[in-house]
Amino acid sequence: SQTIHQWPATLVQPVGSPLSLECTVEGTSNPNLYWYRQAAGRGLQLLFYSVGIGQISSEVPQNLSASRPQDRQFILSSKKLLLSDSGFYLCACRDRELSPLHFGNGTRLTVT
């Protein structure tokens, strides 16, 4: 089964600074990859998903972008962070049809 690595685990960044969160997947090939955000006391919001290298679908207009430079690498970025970007970011993977989502351990981002 696949393993999802996310780093860093926690991050504190000032407003206006750039962001790069990385997610890599082991144990599968050509997976669908996802970035979710979880705000305190709220459910999961899908931000981006990707069905292949260079293919990114955005779910929510925002200050963030995503890229997939390699098959098992998914990056979440921002040029200038906002306070509202604070939250818990989760990378997820789905390796084939009818398989459930598997999640990484997340990154806690605090924008100050």
Place this chain on the structure above:
Amino acid sequence: AQSVTQPDIHITVSEGASLELRCNYSYGATPYLFWYVQSPGQGLQLLLKYFSGDTLVQGIKGFEAEFKRSQSSFNLRKPSVHWSDAAEYFCAVGPYSGSARQLTFGSGTQLTVLP
């Protein structure tokens, strides 16, 4: 559009007591249903899933869920709760095929277990 409602934001039970977490969904086709658990500061772990077959599905950690199509529900149950079950629980619904967009999650139910 698909949606998931978890009516209970927070539930408190005593250790050893039974547990039922409610989940109601709205979905226009055959739903693919999931329950996930999240411990503080961690990612989500899959407890169980349902697509077809027996409407009572068994999952990990002693959990089970029952799919009731007539009630659009997929409630999670456990006969005897352990202190380690304290966590947040998420119900999700999605398509079984054809869409990479994947799941819609409920807003979660926080479970507290009293000693």
